[in-house]
Amino acid sequence: MKILVCMKQVPQKDAPLKLNESGTWIREDVSYEVNEPDAYALEEALRQREKHKGEVVVITSGPARAQQVLREALAKGADRAIHLEDDKFVGLDAFNTAKAFATAIKEEQFDLIFTGLQSDDYGYAQTGVILAELLGWPHATIIMQIEKTDAGIRVKRELEAGYFQFVDMPLPAVLTIQSGINKLRYATLIGIKQAKNKPLRKVTLAEVQSAIGGNLQKIEKLYVPQKTKKTEHIDGPPAEIAKKLVDKLRNELRVL
Amino acid sequence: MADTILVVVEQREGKLNRVSWETITAGQALAAATGWPLEAAVIGANAAAIAAEVAAKKVAKVYAIESPRLEPYTPDAFAAALKQFLAAKQQKLVIMPHTYQVRDFIPKLATAMGRTVISDCIGFKHDAGKLIFTRQMFQGKLAADVSFAGDVPWFATFQNGAFRGDKAEAGASAAPVEIVPVEIADGLIRNKPQEVFKEAKQAVDLTQAEVIVAVGRGIKEQKNIEMAKNLADALGGDLAASRPICDSGWLPMDRQIGSSGQTVAPKLYLALGISGAIQHIVGMKGSRTIIAVNKDSEAPIFEIADYAVVGNLFDIVPPLIEEVKKAKAGG
Ligand SMILES: Cc1cc2nc3c(=O)[nH]c(=O)nc-3n(C[C@H](O)[C@H](O)[C@H](O)COP(=O)(O)OP(=O)(O)OC[C@H]3O[C@@H](n4cnc5c(N)ncnc54)[C@H](O)[C@@H]3O)c2cc1C
Ligand SMILES: Nc1ncnc2c1ncn2[C@@H]1O[C@H](COP(=O)(O)O)[C@@H](O)[C@H]1O
Numbered sequence: 224m225k226i227l228v229c230m231k232q233v234p235q236k237d238a239p240l241k242l243n244e245s246g247t248w249i250r251e252d253v254s255y256e257v258n259e260p261d262a263y264a265l266e267e268a269l270r271q272r273e274k275h276k277g278e279v280v281v282i283t284s285g286p287a288r289a290q291q292v293l294r295e296a297l298a299k300g301a302d303r304a305i306h307l308e309d310d311k312f313v314g315l316d317a318f319n320t321a322k323a324f325a326t327a328i329k330e331e332q333f334d335l336i337f338t339g340l341q342s343d344d345y346g347y348a349q350t351g352v353i354l355a356e357l358l359g360w361p362h363a364t365i366i367m368q369i370e371k372t373d374a375g376i377r378v379k380r381e382l383e384a385g386y387f388q389f390v391d392m393p394l395p396a397v398l399t400i401q402s403g404i405n406k407l408r409y410a411t412l413i414g415i416k417q418a419k420n421k422p423l424r425k426v427t428l429a430e431v432q433s434a435i436g437g438n439l440q441k442i443e444k445l446y447v448p449q450k451t452k453k454t455e456h457i458d459g460p461p462a463e464i465a466k467k468l469v470d471k472l473r474n475e476l477r478v479l
Numbered sequence: 480m481a482d483t484i485l486v487v488v489e490q491r492e493g494k495l496n497r498v499s500w501e502t503i504t505a506g507q508a509l510a511a512a513t514g515w516p517l518e519a520a521v522i523g524a525n526a527a528a529i530a531a532e533v534a535a536k537k538v539a540k541v542y543a544i545e546s547p548r549l550e551p552y553t554p555d556a557f558a559a560a561l562k563q564f565l566a567a568k569q570q571k572l573v574i575m576p577h578t579y580q581v582r583d584f585i586p587k588l589a590t591a592m593g594r595t596v597i598s599d600c601i602g603f604k605h606d607a608g609k610l611i612f613t614r615q616m617f618q619g620k621l622a623a624d625v626s627f628a629g630d631v632p633w634f635a636t637f638q639n640g641a642f643r644g645d646k647a648e649a650g651a652s653a654a655p656v657e658i659v660p661v662e663i664a665d666g667l668i669r670n671k672p673q674e675v676f677k678e679a680k681q682a683v684d685l686t687q688a689e690v691i692v693a694v695g696r697g698i699k700e701q702k703n704i705e706m707a708k709n710l711a712d713a714l715g716g717d718l719a720a721s722r723p724i725c726d727s728g729w730l731p732m733d734r735q736i737g738s739s740g741q742t743v744a745p746k747l748y749l750a751l752g753i754s755g756a757i758q759h760i761v762g763m764k765g766s767r768t769i770i771a772v773n774k775d776s777e778a779p780i781f782e783i784a785d786y787a788v789v790g791n792l793f794d795i796v797p798p799l800i801e802e803v804k805k806a807k808a809g810g
Binding site: 234236237239240242249316317318321343344345346347348349352353355356357361362363364365381382383384385386387388389390391392393402403406437438439440441442443444445446447448450451452453454455456457458461462464465466468469471472473476478479 | 619
């Protein structure tokens with residue numbers, strides 16, 4: 224099986240975010256990491272390759288810094304990488320990101336494309352499904368298990384409130400992967416060394432420009448959300464906080 | 480072209496998903512702000528039965544979009560049916576609840592029409608004739624005002640809990656229902672869904688718990704779960720967790736709170752090292768009192784907390800266990 228994994232670089236979970244001057248994006252001087260479900264998507268692709276042979280290719284779009292996620296993926300075992308490199312990719316909506324990906328992989332023949340089920344920064348929850356539609360492929364979302372069958376694949380979709388559903392589908396297909404589908408591996412020292420010699424193809428904005436258009440949606444303003452609930456802060460040294468909390472628990476909430 | 484708003488409600492096996500009422504409330508608010516008439520649509524093999532229920536609300540019209548091929552749900556059939564319907568009706572704005580089902584097909588539908596979806600919105604503004612949708616970004620740490628830059632129909636989905644379902648206004652009389660049969664071609668549906676099921680019985684039922692101590696990734700290591708357990712025991716409560724804790728196998732899945740876990744409403748929900756992502760919040764925001772301990776003063780969990788403790792949970796929990804024990808012993 225030949226599998227493409229879309230991996231996005233996003234600000235680290237507890238990175239303190241600051242707004243840029245125009246208030247339309249964050250200041251980029253934060254630490255970054257791999258979007259969490261994308262790491263699970265990569266792991267799943269590696270496991271499928273271990274079972275069924277084939278190739279795992281990783282793709283990202285973003286500035287030079289985003290190469291880090293590709294390097295990590297190569298170190299964990301991906302065979303090669305594609306980097307759509309330009310600062311401007313950060314500002315694309317999901318429709319245009321998917322179009323850029325579709326254009327960059329035009330010459331390739333994948334059996335499966337994995338994306339994460341949503342990104343931690345934009346949180347569109349759309350790029351994978353849009354990509355499937357652009358390619359004319361079937362898709363399934365929020366996937367927790369994948370098995371090869373004679374006719375294609377059988378996947379397990381997570382539904383709300385603890386429900387699941389198996390879906391049989393033909394290949395090629397796009398799947399959006401949910402965190403927790405597997406256990407992540409660490410890169411080994413050998414892997415990190417080997418990664419240096421693995422192919423990494425760069426794609427410029429100019430190469431995909433003709434396929435993408437203006438964004439169909441626009442961020443007018445980004446801001447810290449206003450609080451709607453009255454929150455009482457409990458401050459002081461830990462021992463004092465503990466006393467104050469117990470006082471609340473006993474006298475106000477009456478749970479003690 | 481008619482400037483009409485269409486709410487597409489969600490049903491499964493003849494039952495309306497409750498979150499649909501919230502989207503109708505959102506639609507009514509949008510209609511009041513813009514002056515655009517509001518219509519509703521139900522999609523399914525037997526949509527007409529539910530259409531009548533929706534028609535009792537204040538909407539101009541309800542469409543029952545029907546085909547036997549819409550049961551069971553597949554993204555291929557749903558996108559095809561709605562595309563056909565929308566091409567004929569030319570609505571301006573189409574809104575839906577941001578459910579797992581909607582997020583499975585709405586990006587496909589919009590893309591097939593060359594349009595976009597502003598997803599997972601928590602509200603809207605209508606300023607000087609411009610329609611703006613508010614959505615969370617960066618896991619709820621920031622909010623964004625987003626506008627449409629392309630052609631109509633515009634698509635938007637609303638987050639669970641963004642509007643109140645019980646505020647959906649009833650109509651003066653039942654709205655007319657129009658049954659719209661759609662053609663779904665042979666071979667168009669590629670996925671073959673099997674029965675929906677629930678994983679082996681849940682051993683733990685947290686829905687009745689009065690006190691819940693929930694741990695998130697701030698607990699750092701599996702061995703630290705013990706400390707949270709001690710606090711839960713001292714309080715006579717149950718231990719629960721955010722999804723990553725269950726994904727790592729530190730606690731079993733049946734202790735997970737949130738959209739893919741249990742929904743709880745205890746007297747006290749004590750959140751330790753949980754950031755407050757919406758998928759967690761939907762499972763616990765009905766708690767009577769929420770105490771959050773988080774080292775990040777800007778963590779979204781504090782937006783819904785009644786009591787906020789900004790600090791390191793490893794400093795705060797041990798003395799808290801001692802104080803609770805003392806209080807229980809009558810100290
Ligand atoms: C479709 C879908 C379904 C999902 N379903 C669920 C669900 O059912 N339930 C669920 O919980 N999530 C669910 N999620 C995941 C959700 O989006 C979040 O990723 C998750 O809730 C984050 O868990 P967390 O708060 O424990 O971790 P993080 O977001 O990593 O937060 C950890 C927090 O701990 C704080 N912290 C760190 N160290 C300390 C310390 N020493 N003292 C105090 N605080 C500290 C940090 O400041 C941070 O705020 C779902 C996601 C998707 C996309
Ligand atoms: N710039 C990007 N680079 C690589 N993958 C991306 C990018 N944007 C989106 N994706 C993929 O699409 C998924 C869903 O993203 P989103 O639609 O933004 O929620 C992510 O989990 C990634 O797998």
